[in-house]
Amino acid sequence: MDIKQKSILAKKASNLMSAVKSETKNTALKHIAEALKKNSKALVEANRIDIERSRESNLAAPLLKRLKFDEGKIEEACTGIESLIAMADPVGVTLRAMELDKNLELYKVSCPIGVIGVIFESRPDALVQISALCLKSANAVILKGGNEALETNKVLADIIAKASEEAGIPRGWLTLLETRTDVTQMLALDEYIDLIIPRGSNAFVQYIMKNTHIPVLGHADGICHVYIDSAADITMAVKISYDSKCQYVAVCNAVETILVHKDIAVTYLPAMKKALETENVEIRGCSETRKIIDAKEATEEDWRTEYLDLIVSVKVVNTLDDAISHINTYGSGHTDVIVTGDKSRALKFMDLVDSADVFFNCSSRFSDGFRFGLGAEVGISTNKIHARGPVGLEGLLIYKWRLFGNGHVLADFSGANARPFTHRPL
């Protein structure tokens, strides 16, 4: 089957999935977990082939680690599936109910989006997590994982499709794409695919966004800021800057630029430098910064750069408004933090910074679906429609309007003797 045929099949499956009962979905999830455990040997063997090939092609050690899918990872994946089973069915929830007239009742009810294309990085556990989220939310899914994990992903997708379809989920609801060419073809199939969620490098996500008319949910850049206000506690400011920059540098919610109010720069900057130096962080400062601490010179380009590395740009600002303006100009609308002892200044920052996540006196690293208590996450969105910030089950749903009448026609509600609507909440 080619990609178009697979997508048509996924669309057909998705048309049936919205009516699949909660128990059937939960049984399917249970069967998937059992099948993963039962087939652990085949999985580990497929993963061994992937790791061997990737090692031969000199894949970097951290990526090799992410690629690994062993008994422990299988166990973790199953724990995730069990927590999804325990969650209430997000489909069919009444979000609003209103009587329009006697016996004419309107209900806004949650329903799946349809067919979702997810392109993800080399971690095979992401395939399990995404498939399980889509199943619980009754969406069909077209998956494309990292090439390094091809063998593991093939076995995983087979196990999940077989176990779920045997439990009553419509055939073809889960499809695995295997090549980059497949992805290019998928981008043109807006007739069958309702949403694309790309995860990966900035350049890759930008490419997807510019090359499809299918709605895209996700983020390209993660240019996050910590702003140290004049009213900040220095110890807290250093602690939060250090954690936001160093706790894990290669992720989108790590901080790339630190802004500091001029009145506190002379105390904060040396303390910050001392902390960041323990991790050998390279500091690139504005001219004011470089009057206070020794640092490389930051260029205009630095304010727009997501380093994903042990590098940080630092700028001294004159006012809170200047900090907000810098963030709204150079930031990517992902996660931005203010450290201050003055809550009214924090609230102003949180009102005016136009980002998905606006944090007060805590690390940018909390920006994550699990930490937010959303259960699993399909990604982080910097979109300004549909879903913003960490996206869990809720972001995979839309709604439909159901209107129940008893022969009602509009003619009775229009013209000179129009009957008025009651518009009474139910």
Added chain:
Amino acid sequence: MDIKQKSILAKKASNLMSAVKSETKNTALKHIAEALKKNSKALVEANRIDIERSRESNLAAPLLKRLKFDEGKIEEACTGIESLIAMADPVGVTLRAMELDKNLELYKVSCPIGVIGVIFESRPDALVQISALCLKSANAVILKGGNEALETNKVLADIIAKASEEAGIPRGWLTLLETRTDVTQMLALDEYIDLIIPRGSNAFVQYIMKNTHIPVLGHADGICHVYIDSAADITMAVKISYDSKCQYVAVCNAVETILVHKDIAVTYLPAMKKALETENVEIRGCSETRKIIDAKEATEEDWRTEYLDLIVSVKVVNTLDDAISHINTYGSGHTDVIVTGDKSRALKFMDLVDSADVFFNCSSRFSDGFRFGLGAEVGISTNKIHARGPVGLEGLLIYKWRLFGNGHVLADFSGANARPFTHRPL
């Protein structure tokens, strides 16, 4: 100022608008209503010029009627503004609240989307309604009305911008575009514009959707169906078919195709034909239909056509599943109706038909923001993300995540001795 500069100004205004207080927004709305009344002479005079020019260029009578903006329309527009003033502020509403740890509290709070581009038809009252909705939801707006209404729109936009900015709404929040070239330029400004809502012909909306990377909210086609089930009451079925087709033919929620179950076709079709003939509706039928009533032959193309005219296509189907499948294949996901005496069959239809509005025993013509009790409406969406069906204030909002901490860093919540999250709803 060119379009780019206007858009930059709108973006700057929008960055401030999220913090504008409810009272300021309501005062601004009040001032707008007062200014519209005070300047009614200038408005009526501008509208006279538009009507004269349009009459000279032979604009059709129904369009001339829509173009008209007199004292009565001004009064109506002000009533609409007053009802918006009475509504609760939709911005800053807490949608979810959760404790992640002691003194680490997460709030999901509604906020404006940013800068919204709205392209609308020739009714000048649409300009007032859309501006007022955007102001109440704290969005900046770039407007483009029908060319026929150019003079009226210019005066309206001036009045609204002046009255609102004097009341404290940031300068540049409302911008009027005047030419089609302006629109083409706007489509490329994805850096400054967050959402485009086009209203108008199918071809025009399709053009917008295919020529921008800005998210588009709206609908191209409105291919709506009424399905007459085997268990339908014939009188009700005829009444609903007639109202759905004839109550107002030129609108997106009018019905274009009637599907009828084979077991009831022989009774329903002659009764339907009799009712539709009173309005001289042209019937295009499938071969089964034409065995029962006299009708033109329907082609494959008819199932995909939005007539917006006194024409209807009719098809006999063998089963409820066939009706659902026809709608999901040829429909546009707008509004689809089932007429049946069997509620379980209605629920199946409402589960499986993948449309924004799924109606039971009532006319498709109820698909409208005012009738749904949403207040005013910016349009009807067949999108499957963000907002679906009639879109009112809610569809103009997104949310941000606010996290309040007390020096919390992620290092404490990860690794071997990780502190667990409390994830306690607040």
